[in-house]
Amino acid sequence: MSEAVSEIGLIGLAVMGQNLALNIADHGFKISVYNRTTSKMEEFVAANPDTPGGLVGCETLEGFVASLKRPRKVIILVQAGAATDKVIEGLIPLMEEGDIIIDGGNAKWDDTIRREKELTAKGLRFIGSGVSGGEEGARFGPSLMPGGTEEAWQYLKPVWEAIAAKVDPDTGKPLEGAEPGKPVEGGFSCTTYIGPDGAGHYVKMVHNGIEYGDMQMICEAYDLMQNVLGLTPSEMGDIFGEWNKGDLDSFLIEITADILKQADPVTGKPFVDIVLDTAGQKGTGKWTSVNALDMGTPAPTVAEAVFARCLSAVKEERVAAETILTGPDAPEFTGDKTEMVEAIRQALYCSKICSYAQGFQLMREAQKEYNWTLDFGKIAQIFRGGCIIRAAFLQKITEAYARDPELANLLLDPYFKGAIDACQASWRKVVALAAQYGVSIPTFSSALSYYDGYRTARLPQNLLQAQRDYFGAHTYERVDQPRGQFYHIDWPKPDRPQIEA
Numbered sequence: 001m002s003e004a005v006s007e008i009g010l011i012g013l014a015v016m017g018q019n020l021a022l023n024i025a026d027h028g029f030k031i032s033v034y035n036r037t038t039s040k041m042e043e044f045v046a047a048n049p050d051t052p053g054g055l056v057g058c059e060t061l062e063g064f065v066a067s068l069k070r071p072r073k074v075i076i077l078v079q080a081g082a083a084t085d086k087v088i089e090g091l092i093p094l095m096e097e098g099d100i101i102i103d104g105g106n107a108k109w110d111d112t113i114r115r116e117k118e119l120t121a122k123g124l125r126f127i128g129s130g131v132s133g134g135e136e137g138a139r140f141g142p143s144l145m146p147g148g149t150e151e152a153w154q155y156l157k158p159v160w161e162a163i164a165a166k167v168d169p170d171t172g173k174p175l176e177g178a179e180p181g182k183p184v185e186g187g188f189s190c191t192t193y194i195g196p197d198g199a200g201h202y203v204k205m206v207h208n209g210i211e212y213g214d215m216q217m218i219c220e221a222y223d224l225m226q227n228v229l230g231l232t233p234s235e236m237g238d239i240f241g242e243w244n245k246g247d248l249d250s251f252l253i254e255i256t257a258d259i260l261k262q263a264d265p266v267t268g269k270p271f272v273d274i275v276l277d278t279a280g281q282k283g284t285g286k287w288t289s290v291n292a293l294d295m296g297t298p299a300p301t302v303a304e305a306v307f308a309r310c311l312s313a314v315k316e317e318r319v320a321a322e323t324i325l326t327g328p329d330a331p332e333f334t335g336d337k338t339e340m341v342e343a344i345r346q347a348l349y350c351s352k353i354c355s356y357a358q359g360f361q362l363m364r365e366a367q368k369e370y371n372w373t374l375d376f377g378k379i380a381q382i383f384r385g386g387c388i389i390r391a392a393f394l395q396k397i398t399e400a401y402a403r404d405p406e407l408a409n410l411l412l413d414p415y416f417k418g419a420i421d422a423c424q425a426s427w428r429k430v431v432a433l434a435a436q437y438g439v440s441i442p443t444f445s446s447a448l449s450y451y452d453g454y455r456t457a458r459l460p461q462n463l464l465q466a467q468r469d470y471f472g473a474h475t476y477e478r479v480d481q482p483r484g485q486f487y488h489i490d491w492p493k494p495d496r497p498q499i500e501a
Contacts, residue, residue, distance in 0.1 A: 004069045006032040006056050008159055011064070011087055012077035013040050019139035020077060020104065020131070020163070025051035027162040032056040034064040065094040071125075071155060072099040080105045088115065097123035100152050104131045106284060109198035109205060113370075116148060116197040125152040128197070130204020132387035133165065141165030143387035144191035145207070145379075147200025153193045164191040165386030173392070174385040190382040195372040202366055203379055206359050209288025209302040211389050212281075213355040213443055214252050216305035220441040221348045222256070224430065228437045229337050233270035237261035239341055247349055247419075250391030279309040288362070297365045299358040300450055301351065304442035327438030340433075346423035347430035347444055353419060354447035356397065357410040364408075377401035411454060420451065 009032040010021045017035075021044075024031045030053045035041040038059050045057035058064035065072060072095060076087050084105055091101060101124060103112065112128030119126040130145030131138065144164050146153055166175040166187035175187045194200040218240075225231045225239070237260030244253045262271040285306040292299035311318075333340070360376055367374045380397035384390055400413035410416050431448055434441045453459060468474035475486035489496065 017077040025053040109202035112198035128201040145200040161189040167385040190385040208284035210359040212285035212305040301355040330437040343426035346426035350427040351447035
């Protein structure tokens, strides 16, 4: 049996697994690594001989487990679902009471709840941790969202805090200056204990849903500038670069500016113009939308972002439909393009506020559903570095929850209310302009409808409740009686009371 030498182990040496293992080793932790294909493990270890902590390659799962110090800590980074369950099944007979399994994949939160319950019954501890930031984040500092018991978290905490992205605790700005392969020290570490069982993976799912919304909003701003204002990709790249210096400062705005300035290496044309307009997805945005529906919590902007990807996938149908269906006969835009670009920026910011309000409202409802206690200010703060949605904007969310930890909705915070008040005229102008020119803006328009619905004390669903009672005797509540008391009218009778004309 191998000597127990490593502080932690990792199974799964695809790109994410390799990068996370190197990040851990760079911070001085000796890490054992195992991969089902032994040659891949051997090549990885041979290619990285001089990490500060050291890599220990293991040919067998038995040797891998034996190489870990107690309590053993094993990170799994394989495909979510059945593959993860298969790895766990192989580990269970080799591990001992108190050992810890950490699932760092994009697992569905209810799978994590199930696994944690099953492993607890066997005397093992389980952590489901969201890992955000892609390959670069895994290598140089991701945002990490662990869920499980606090006791298990204490064993993982030194590693997770060391390898996570770091931000300035006061401003929320990422700490820059790391050279490739060298860790950034100091600052607030972008990880925190999220909550029991599936809380970490749930928050990661909502993060990904918000990411869907962010990306679609940016695409809509691009579409408006391209198809209404007639701007070139290079011109739009400069605009996004300027936007990245203000309220919209974020990773996604930054890379959008880079993409729009990139030339295609084959044709020399703008790169974005040669990319096919069909978007893929891995399911986490759909999970967010389905869960919002299951809990009866409004998250329309994320859902519209998912549907936009679905619509993009029917490329052949859209090509055929363009030859059959007509849109508005809009005139060439003759207004002030600079003013309209600023209006689009403001519309993007307002839509972003509503999208995040929906995401955080969804997490608020989930904690009631699953008996979690989530710290929304800290969640916003750990999103400030390492992850795909990292943005200056998130510091405002942290500050909002510092002012009021029980805040029902971000729209009610003074900062966000002020931002909407200052920008909503432009937002409405842009949504109207898109309708006039026939440009599809599902997230801009759904976010505005969400805002208008949320701020309205009396919605038209009074008529809807009457309809339900009419055709299905589903009952209704009355405005002149306490909530929770239900009534029914025997609708088919012809002598029912009528309003006098």
